Amino acid sequence: MKNIYSLFGLLFISQLTFSQATLEGSIVDENNQSVLATVYLPQIEKGAVSDVNGKYLVTQIPNGNYTVIISALGYETLSFKLSFLKNETIAKHIVLKERAVEMEEVIISTPFHKLQSENVMKVERITTEQLTKNGAVNLSQGISNMAGVSTVSTGNGIGKPVIRGLSSNRVLTYTQGVRLENQQFGDEHGLGISGNGIESVEVIKGPASLLYGSDAIGGVLYLNPEGFATDNETEVDGTGSYFSNTKGFNSSIGAKTSGEKVKFLVRGSRASFSDYETGDEYRVTNTRYNEYDIKTGIRFQDKRLKSTLRYNYNRSNIGIPEEIGAQNTSKELLLPFQEIDNHILSLDNTLFLNNSSLDIKTGYLFNDRREFEESADEAALRLKLNTFTYDVKYNLPELGHFTTIVGVQGMLQDNKNFGEEILIPNAKKVDFGVFATTHLHLKDWDFQGGLRLDTRKIKTEDARNPQDEDFIPSIDKDYNSFNVALGAKYNFSETFTGRLNLASGFRAPNLAELTSNGVHEGTNRYEIGNPDLNNEQSFQTDLAFEYRSEHFEAFANGFYNTINNYIFISPTGDVIEDNRVFNYVQNGAKLFGGEIGFHLHPHPLDWLHWESSYETVIGELKEGGNLPLIPANTLNNTIRLELNDGGFLKSPYSFITLENIFAQNNASEFETTTKGYNLLSLGFGATVKWNKIEFNWGVNATNITNESFINHLSRLKADEILNPGRSINFNLGFTL
Template sequence: MKNILCLLAVFSLYTAASSQNSLLGKITSTNNNQPVSATVYLPQLEKGTVSDLNGNYEMKNIPDGNYNVIFSSMGFATLSIKISFSNNQIIDKNVQLEESAVEMEQVIVSTPFHKLQSDNVMKVERVSTEELNFSGAVTLADGIKNIAGVDLITTGTGIGKPVIRGLSSNRVLTYAQGVRLENQQFGDEHGLGINEAGIESVEVIKGPASLLYGSDALGGVLYLNPERFAISGETHSDLNSTYFSNTLGTVTNLGVKTSGDKVKFLARGTYATFSDYKTGAAYRVTNTRFNESDLKTGIQYLGTTFKSTVRYNYNRSNIGIAEEIGAQSQSKDLELPFQEIDNHILSLDNTFFFNKSSVDLKIGYLFNDRREFEDESSVAALRLKLNTLNYDLKYNLPQWGQLEAIVGLQGMFQNNKNEGEEILIPDANTTDIGLLGTAHYHLNKVDLQAGLRFDSRKIESQAARNPADEDFIPALDKTFTNFTGAVGAKIDLYQNFSTRINLASGFRAPNLAELTSNGEHEGTNRYEKGNPNLKNEQNFQTDISFEYRNKHVEFFANGFYNAVNDYIFISPTDEMVDESQVFEYLQQDASLFGGEFGFHLHPHPLDWLHLESSFETVTGKLENEKYLPLIPANSLRNTFRVELHDGVIRKSSAAFITLENTFDQNNISDFETKTAGYSLLSAGIESSFQLPQVKLKVGLTATNLTDKDYISHLSRFKSDGILNIGRSINATLKVEL
């Protein structure tokens, strides 16, 4: 082992001494050959620069290898070029960008080959957190429900759990800082546990992504891209604050980042506090108040042989547990009962560059400490500690012509421990390991992608409580294995018209709650009994999408059919324990089908005007023709938006008005009630101003403008007849240095 390390050290020193490539050139417009100020970015290296007023750019110290180089500028179509660097090359690359009214494309990080969405075989939705905040979102989870095909199971304004095409909980995997987020996500009353500050964008894979991420990605992936480091040689700081009138809430964050040629650093701190939210009927929902503290920091080193990034995120959330409409208060002080949750995420992302290939190694350590206080605030009645170590090792093989391939090894070691009086799930260890291979082949009009994966998950839990008691939980030792695969194609049928066809299988091993529960689940007001005989869920999904875009209009149509074998669901029984109805976990084949359809009108030369419309629908049924629970209602969203850029002092302005129509939900499970439809109106305006040494951004957004009385079908307060949030006027101020 010592000899191998010595050889690696010698190799690294040799490569560092011999490989310092450079890229330079000029960026101009195809229309008039005038220089363009654009961003030049290498996503695999997280390295970039901006061309000057004459369109000239230069980047130095580029490691050997094949990299996608992205050229992007507002008002122009994003350009991606594959460039090979080796042996101290100085590559002179002049490019021309084509004017376009379509928003700048970004590189999709959640898929394996880091391509622009227009070049990607999988359809991935991507939205920036700036857009989510501008829509009036209270939290990160609240914002992502604006993405077509995505909804939210809510517990007031403080807790939201993503639903992708009707699937949620452990069927949707969340990634943050490049590592899988583990924070007891099995429960409906458990939120994401991560603040939107320091998150640059959100990517959503709508469909089975088990090939890329293993178990728990059967329904899709929510991929949170962290804030980028500053461009080399620059230092920036900013202060951002938002006020929410409905909850009298404030969110304030402060960030700073600085970068040299090889070492980069950033840090961001956030504090948010909210009182009980007010409904359209003018009453406040008692004890829905919450507060949150968040710290994100990172440091990166980029050499000529490797890149290393360390990031750390600490989040403390204090969330009230609403039980009934009681005393009306605008106080932000916590009242019993409440949750207190600590999340720690430490990630190490290393890339080792070779002449024609590279190795990516990501290691994550996560610690989740969940405490629930019921009768007193000094002793937690329920306390769960979850320690997780996960790893992701991928080898990017040398490119052979137009063929790219990746092989990888992924795994996880996890320990769950109880330290409270109540036991929700037993002490347990979980061990995952997965092997995968995937390849992408590019032809002139067709892109093909395929892959295969094998996974094994071992769950070992300890016995809990007294064997003589009815709520005794016996020990468990089970192993779940599975093969998954995927194949897809993107085809350019005609000019501006393309289609994507994806066939993918996924799987999910049953979680601890489904296997071992035996007791009162306070957060859901029911007694739950697990089933140790549950098998893997296995699905096969077909996705077909069509897209058309030109300088005036874009159309899209996405359809899917998802067949899930041995779907796990909870069902009520006739049994009662201590006045609580008993629910048990069962399995039955199920299917989900539906899609998203829409268009985007931006008539040239009125490129500042945008009219967007989207419709989404999903239906879920069991094999016996009964409907699945927690399926979102059909909805139609229409947005009128204007964007103005390139003023002298006022650099940009934007305004929107949105009408969202949610239809009746009559397709319900045995223990649900029907939900009436409703319409919500929202609007907003913002502008940014460039002053000497300072950039200001001010914004004003109003949500539920008509103060509508409504209940979302996915609200956990629905069974108690408690309304969702009413009108809120939100004001934002951002100062950048």
């Protein structure tokens, strides 16, 4: 590591600059009326809001070429590049065109920080504010409403993302700019992240190994933390939500203050839920859970350095449902239950050089997972996972129309057991990857490509007594992979765009697949690992078309993903301790499908929005049979009303959503088929301003008809336990 930093320092120290520039001007509409708009430079995370006269001013801009984003509600989002040299002042007069669609946002999960319409790779994005409006209990449940994204769930408390049929270690989660490591190999292991203090969620669908290395074979869930206050501003806000189905609540309060160079924020959250009630009006015993969460951050930024330190502590106490028993609304956990502590510390430094920049991100994560089975006083299973990650990127000076990034990424990880029960052995893991990616922008074409080389080393210790049948011998394995990604975007016209992306990806086998030897709780399986497993290696083709006019948008996305050495479990025919024995084996697999949809907001009824989407995915093994955990086909229709301000009500809205989930008859060998069902939801809300306090309130109802259903990706499906029934939810927030 020391040599890496020294190399970057020697190469680029001569480019350090101490100059700064200023951007100023005015923003008006086509009728020359001033517009309240945001001016934002995403690479340096600086911006300003225009005043009542449309005037704006952004100071302390480092030397270099930066994208400038101009956005305002009800207007088309603009994006253009400017070169800032020495101490110059650039004056830019902006004219915005009216447009009745939502404002475009900058995509952070891809390397070049562009608007979605400018990206070569298609990325889905949703704000956590919108998830709350839709009635989501938590983050994992909320993202399942995005096209192509589902959730493997164990009640309300445990959920993890499924992207186009791939989940667990095949989907990588990023938070605070670092990869989340929390024993994610298990279906019964949730994210361990509170949605409070998360500003938005981005989803990359398909292999993203070029950007993130191993475990991104299926895609990436990228969680953007809330931003700091604007310069010389102080803000206090709070939110509270109540959910009738679980008699649960989720509350949060935060404060942030910013000077011109130093910014600070802190947020504390608390959530508590009792057992959920099904459409058949029984409660699913021990699906209750409690959560405590603290997030804080501090940033220093001047003309040559931006440094951000963030910390997140999350304590989750989660019941593990086994059978239908006590029927009450107590929030006190029953045995068995999990108690999990997650600590995430990240440091993000950007050094602004002469027309280039150096990004250095480091992270330390500590996951303490405890499972209590027979007693609440002593954990039967306890795993402590220490992870250090680093990510160093150099953004080269632009060469013509080429923007290029080179970098190295790595991870050092140590896993230790402290309980009597052993799920996986003590182990150490070392990752290292080096990559380069470039983007070429032409008039109607955009091209993006890259290469990456990765290595992963896994070394474990012996576990249990060598004389016992469940002895786990140590392993010392090395995995290597070379991956490539190529993509192109073509603007057929101002309204019609096409994208084609080709990408390979890989995943090294996880510790459970390599070393298991015992009963996997909750599955009634005795699992035996295979130390001879190879990398999973995938190649995916994505083809996407998008039409965007002033009052109508439509999209069609298709994909075909082939995976060599796909890892899955297979029965041996043996029985140990009344449990069937399964081995981990490998074979080829393929997944294909896609999403189509449209968004209609007809003129002159610009306040009316009709959004519709359909998604499908099919997963098959090369040797025959279906892949497990493939979500059912889904049709989603939403009608939204976003009205103009009226009296004391600001930004009033309402919506109604009908989700049609079709029967899933293509089940794997170890699954049952699932019947189709329909879910109806609705909600409304608005903003009320009183003096300097802004109140946001909303009411929504999910599963209004109290449908009795079982989701195909529910881990309680094997016991024919239903998913949640009707819930009436209330949200109230304030900002001052």
